[in-house]
């Protein structure tokens with residue numbers, strides 16, 4: 108899905124136009140190879156878009172990634188289901204390729220440690236895509252925070268509700284034992300952490316994580332597959348004040364819902380309130396026999412949409428593509444942005460970018476790892492667990508109600 112929505116149109120544009128910036132010149136970009144489970148989609152892609160993407164190697168099966176990385180590639184983008192990001196990204200980094208991973212980067216800090224260390228050893232970039240950070244509304248929110256217009260966040264809520272077709276069709280192959288929080292709450296976990304937390308000097312730091320959820324639609328009521336999840340993140344400032352965020356997610360919203368994804372946020376500061384409806388951005392459209400199933404009443408044309416430009420060219424654009432293009436620019440800058448003996452300096456400059464580098468994804472992965480562990484305990488008959496971050500016993504420490512012994516999910520500092 109995400110390949111079709113964002114990578115494919117971007118790769119077609121890059122092949123047609125090249126990638127240009129004054130500091131690295133014009134760089135040719137070509138899709139050299141794809142890897143997938145069965146190869147069927149790769150074949151279809153060749154048929155439908157081969158004229159725009161060129162000839163590429165189509166690898167499939169258990170050793171598809173092994174085969175892919177033997178090609179002379181500069182970078183690899185990983186868009187497998189989230190519990191299969193780690194193996195693919197590790198193999199690509201081992202082979203010395205720059206890597207971009209779809210969100211969430213990985214599910215455990217132990218995996219993140221390994222990828223970070225491989226990227227350092229091999230001298231390549233290892234990054235993750237969070238397109239919400241490139242949404243103009245969120246850029247403005249962060250600008251207000253950085254400029255001190257909005258001061259000291261105290262609490263907030265976010266909701267992101269996906270239609271039933273996601274759990275019932277799109278992800279049916281890998282959904283067993285999974286939850287919608289890991290997959291979509293992570294958009295807001297990152298937005299909160301990046302905007303109010305770890306990217307800011309003196310920003311709040313993640314302190315505790317709690318979660319609960321509902322079962323019974325996607326799987327059995329006592330099973331381990333979740334319909335909806337409510338996550339709470341508690342952040343702490345160095346002066347002892349705290350901030351709390353509730354993130355509600357679901358993948359069982361009716362398919363005839365007016366928008367593709369219901370998304371809403373509210374953030375409350377010492378001196379202000381920010382409320383945003385990410386779906387109702389001002390356009391409402393109705394078309395007989397199309398809305399709201401094949402076309403939605405309240406589209407978001409800023410994320411990603413196909414247009415006829417005023418100069419009559421067809422285009423596809425939006426921040427969903429922009430954020431991936433930016434990664435290509437970062438790689439081009441490292442490889443072609445100056446003399447070879449200054450590459451290390453350029454690599455460091457790009458790795459220091461907190462919005463997408465894996466080294467800055469630690470609080471987000473910590474929240475995801477805690478969420479998964481809490482839901483797993485819940486499904487095993489132990490609801491109400493809480494995970495603390497960087498306490499005296501370890502980086503991620505899970506405590507169950509009534510249990511004496513805590514479980515250390517991750518021993519080192521987050």
Ligand SMILES: NC(=O)c1ccc[n+]([C@@H]2O[C@H](COP(=O)([O-])OP(=O)(O)OC[C@H]3O[C@@H](n4cnc5c(N)ncnc54)[C@H](O)[C@@H]3O)[C@@H](O)[C@H]2O)c1
Pocket residue numbers: 108109110142143144145146148171172186187188189191209210211236238277278290
């Ligand atoms: N940024 C966003 O808004 C957004 C939206 C949707 C999905 N995503 C992310 O993109 C990723 C993929 O989601 P999707 O909806 O595109 O899924 P999808 O099911 O449409 O595609 C997954 C692809 O991975 C391939 N695959 C699965 N296991 C593999 C393996 N072991 N080796 C090689 N290939 C394998 C499948 O063949 C398939 O082509 C997920 O991490 C998801 O979180 C991001």
